[in-house]
Amino acid sequence: MRQHRRHAADHDPSRGAAQSHVRGREAAPRVLILGGSSDGFEAAERFTASGYEVVTSFAGRTETRRTPAGLWRVGGFGGVTGLSAYLAVEDFALVVDATHPFAARIKDNAAKACHAVGARLVHVVRPAWRPREGDDWRFASDVEAAAQLTPRTDGPCFLTVGRMKIAPFAKRRDLRFVIRTVEPPEPPFDHPNAIVVNDRGPFSLANEHALFEEHGFGVLVTANSGGKGAVAKLDAARERGVPVVLVDRPPPPAGLVVETVEEALEQAKALIGDPGVA
Numbered sequence: 001m002r003q004h005r006r007h008a009a010d011h012d013p014s015r016g017a018a019q020s021h022v023r024g025r026e027a028a029p030r031v032l033i034l035g036g037s038s039d040g041f042e043a044a045e046r047f048t049a050s051g052y053e054v055v056t057s058f059a060g061r062t063e064t065r066r067t068p069a070g071l072w073r074v075g076g077f078g079g080v081t082g083l084s085a086y087l088a089v090e091d092f093a094l095v096v097d098a099t100h101p102f103a104a105r106i107k108d109n110a111a112k113a114c115h116a117v118g119a120r121l122v123h124v125v126r127p128a129w130r131p132r133e134g135d136d137w138r139f140a141s142d143v144e145a146a147a148q149l150t151p152r153t154d155g156p157c158f159l160t161v162g163r164m165k166i167a168p169f170a171k172r173r174d175l176r177f178v179i180r181t182v183e184p185p186e187p188p189f190d191h192p193n194a195i196v197v198n199d200r201g202p203f204s205l206a207n208e209h210a211l212f213e214e215h216g217f218g219v220l221v222t223a224n225s226g227g228k229g230a231v232a233k234l235d236a237a238r239e240r241g242v243p244v245v246l247v248d249r250p251p252p253p254a255g256l257v258v259e260t261v262e263e264a265l266e267q268a269k270a271l272i273g274d275p276g277v278a
Helices: 013-019 038-049 079-090 104-117 143-149 167-171 205-215 232-240 261-272
Strands: 030-034 053-058 071-074 094-097 120-124 137-140 157-160 177-181 194-198 219-223 244-247
Touching (some): 030 079, 143 244
Parallel strands (some): 030 094, 094 120
C-alpha cells in the first residue's frame, strides 16, 4: 500500500518543481483520479496497468475504504483554489472525475480548477437506471421530495440513499425504516422505528432477496446511481412487486463526459499520450 499524503496547502510553489517526480527516463503522464466510487477504483487499476502514474483522491467521508492501485490521498482540497494549486504543483496532465453521479460540487470544482490551470478533464458518468417492464417507479427531484413521495405500506421502507442524506425521512413518523449504509449515520437517525444495517456492496440478487424476505419491505427508496454494484435491489423489488422511489440525478457536468472507464482510458491516450507505446 502506498499513500500519497501531500496536500496542495503543504507546498511552497517555489519548491514545486524541485519536488516533482524526477526519474531517470521520460516520466509517464500523471493522472489524478477523483475517486471513492466503484468507477474510481476501476480507473485506478486500468490507468496504472496502462503505464500512467496515478494518484486517487478520496473525499474522506468514509473511514473504511478499499485501497486503490497506485498512490492515494485523503481529504478535501479547499475548493476550486486549493484544487487548482494542487493540480499545478503536482503537474497532472489529466484529471479523471470518477466520483459518484450525485457528487455535483466536486464535478463543478474539478471543471473550474482544470480550466484555471489548463489540465485536461474527463468525467466518467455511468448510465442511470431506467425502468423495465413490471417496474413501479416514482421519481423525486431530491431527497426532500422523495421523503414526501414515499408511500405508507404494510412493510417497512428500505432506505438506501446514503447516510448523509437520510435526515428528511426522520419526519415520516408514519413509516418504519430499514436503512442500509456503509457506515453508521452521523448524526444518528432520529426516528423511533428504524433499523440501521451497515454493509458494503456490491450486493448479489440472492443477498437482496434474503434481505427483502427477512424484513418484508413494502417500498424501496434509493438514488439513481446507476451501475451494476447496487442494481440487484431493483431487480428484487421488481420480482416482488415492491414500488420504488428513485431520487433523480443532478444535471450532468459540462465538458467531456464518457460512460465507462474504458472510454476514459481511450480519451486519455488521445489527449495526453499512451505510455505503453514506445
